[in-house]
Amino acid sequence: MTISWLYIGIFLVVSLGLPAVAIILAGILAPKKPSLEKSMIYECGVETHGETWVQFKAQYYLIGLVFLIFDIETVFLYPWAVAFDRLGVFAVLEGLLFIGILAGGLVYAWKKGAFEWV
Amino acid sequence: MNFLSDPVTFIGNWLTGLVANLGIPKETASAWVTGVAVGILPLLAMLWVLVLIWYERKVIGRLQDRPGPNRVGPFGLIQPVADMLKIFIKEHILPAGIDRIPYNLAPILAVGGVLGMWIVVPFSATVHGVDINVGALYVIAVGAIGTLGIIFAGYSSNNKYALLAAFRVVAQLISYEIPMVLALLVPVLLARSMGMNSIVQAQPVWFILIAPLAALLFFISSIAEVGRSPFDLAEAESEIVAGFNTEYSGLKFGMFYVGEFLHAFTNSLIFTALFLGGWQGPGAEQFPILGFIYFFLKTVVVHFLGIAIRGSMPRFRIDQVMQLNWKLFTPIALAAFSSAALVEKLATNWADAARIGIHFLVNMIILGVVVLIGGRVFRARGIRLDALAQRNRAAVKFSMEKSHDS
Numbered sequence: 001m002t003i004s005w006l007y008i009g010i011f012l013v014v015s016l017g018l019p020a021v022a023i024i025l026a027g028i029l030a031p032k033k034p035s036l037e038k039s040m041i042y043e044c045g046v047e048t049h050g051e052t053w054v055q056f057k058a059q060y061y062l063i064g065l066v067f068l069i070f071d072i073e074t075v076f077l078y079p080w081a082v083a084f085d086r087l088g089v090f091a092v093l094e095g096l097l098f099i100g101i102l103a104g105g106l107v108y109a110w111k112k113g114a115f116e117w118v
Numbered sequence: 119m120n121f122l123s124d125p126v127t128f129i130g131n132w133l134t135g136l137v138a139n140l141g142i143p144k145e146t147a148s149a150w151v152t153g154v155a156v157g158i159l160p161l162l163a164m165l166w167v168l169v170l171i172w173y174e175r176k177v178i179g180r181l182q183d184r185p186g187p188n189r190v191g192p193f194g195l196i197q198p199v200a201d202m203l204k205i206f207i208k209e210h211i212l213p214a215g216i217d218r219i220p221y222n223l224a225p226i227l228a229v230g231g232v233l234g235m236w237i238v239v240p241f242s243a244t245v246h247g248v249d250i251n252v253g254a255l256y257v258i259a260v261g262a263i264g265t266l267g268i269i270f271a272g273y274s275s276n277n278k279y280a281l282l283a284a285f286r287v288v289a290q291l292i293s294y295e296i297p298m299v300l301a302l303l304v305p306v307l308l309a310r311s312m313g314m315n316s317i318v319q320a321q322p323v324w325f326i327l328i329a330p331l332a333a334l335l336f337f338i339s340s341i342a343e344v345g346r347s348p349f350d351l352a353e354a355e356s357e358i359v360a361g362f363n364t365e366y367s368g369l370k371f372g373m374f375y376v377g378e379f380l381h382a383f384t385n386s387l388i389f390t391a392l393f394l395g396g397w398q399g400p401g402a403e404q405f406p407i408l409g410f411i412y413f414f415l416k417t418v419v420v421h422f423l424g425i426a427i428r429g430s431m432p433r434f435r436i437d438q439v440m441q442l443n444w445k446l447f448t449p450i451a452l453a454a455f456s457s458a459a460l461v462e463k464l465a466t467n468w469a470d471a472a473r474i475g476i477h478f479l480v481n482m483i484i485l486g487v488v489v490l491i492g493g494r495v496f497r498a499r500g501i502r503l504d505a506l507a508q509r510n511r512a513a514v515k516f517s518m519e520k521s522h523d524s
Contacts, residue, residue, distance in 0.1 A: 004248035015160040015233035026369035081307040092463040
């Protein structure tokens with residue numbers, strides 16, 4: 001069983017290394033003629049205007065927060081689902097109560113407008 | 119077991135025999151051969167992408183009443199090869215002021231994250247990369263590395279529009295992971311295991327018949343995860359500014375392109391393994407090659423469905439995308455999973471057919487309630503799934519303020 005993770009490690013190294021090698025190979029094969037016009041940032045053909053790293057809208061942060069909560073909830077539910085046979089009806093209802101509490105959180109975020117505009 | 123019924127295992131055993139004849143103990147020889155096979159799998163996947171690109175362009179062409187590529191080679195089969203050769207020798211234009219390390223790392227992560235999913239896919243009864251007992255969770259975890267690649271690309275490009283596009287795309291991708299992960303919980307629940315091979319083996323009756331709602335949610339969420347039409351604000355191909363990969367050229371851009379096609383196919387693979395019974399079919403246990411053929415055919419059908427959706431639907435706006443996810447898909451996913459858990463526990467000792475029937479019935483009830491009653495209630499109260507009501511209120515308020523000032 002542990003050796004499976006070694007294979008996964010080899011696989012991930014190769015699957016990250018394969019595009020890297022391909023890109024390096026293409027970098028060797030390709031022509032390199034940098035010029036001023038080519039390295040200007042693209043803004044539909046005009047000169048760039050203002051700072052690049054613009055202000056971060058707060059809605060993205062709220063979406064990330066709600067995503068985090070639901071993702072952690074789901075990760076907690078996976079072992080519960082796998083051990084389902086050994087649970088009684090009471091444990092199942094407890095799990096459903098857990099989901100219900102977090103669904104209540106979803107309704108709260110909805111009402112407070114966390115899902116508007118992005 | 120001979121060559122015809124199970125070629126991959128046959129070749130593996132033959133190679134192990136070869137290596138063992140050199141004096142290495144059999145266990146180590148087997149491990150070495152498996153390691154080499156695991157190392158070759160990414161290369162095979164990348165070569166398979168060429169066929170996928172051809173297939174997609176032909177199908178989209180036919181959907182749009184045109185032939186698709188048909189000049190380069192018979193039926194245009196050499197077209198992707200020509201495209202890849204061209205992209206290989208294009209110049210890597212480096213824009214000014216970029217952040218070097220994320221800029222170069224982004225395409226590698228975008229493709230590497232998708233390739234990483236191939237290791238746990240059970241191709242047939244005897245052929246799979248590794249059979250870990252947390253395969254389903256691993257797929258989600260590794261699939262999220264591509265998202266990281268996208269935000270690297272947008273942030274390091276020194277281009278404010280690429281940055282904004284990357285924000286939007288990442289918000290979409292992380293949002294659609296929630297219904298995907300919740301829908302993924304249903305096969306895990308029904309099979310009582312997270313291992314992909316165990317889920318496939320638990321499907322004498324395909325899970326799409328037991329949990330059609332979860333299957334539908336997983337399918338739609340996986341289309342949104344890849345960033346295909348109708349959810350393709352990321353790099354909407356008919357737009358001028360190409361989103362987060364504006365400042366990429368040459369093979370770095372090619373890697374994003376390849377990564378998108380590969381991700382679409384990989385999602386079809388995962389969907390087939392989870393919901394359509396993977397390699398199950400008549401005779402698949404005895405002749406593993408048949409299992410592989412069944413798996414391949416089912417995946418191609420699902421992939422075709424994804425391409426057909428891409429070629430037929432108009433694009434969604436970003437606010438429609440987000441509200442569809444949080445206000446429609448997540449509640450449905452929670453309801454589908456809760457009902458599956460409840461039915462599964464209360465009907466444990468019923469006959470198989472009765473239990474499956476109850477699961478199907480409850481799914482249809484949830485779908486009916488949402489579509490018919492939920493739709494009517496929402497429309498009656500003026501709640502829309504996009505921001506039109508909010509924008510109308512803001513416009514009315516603005517015009518009222520203007521009339522106050524003047």
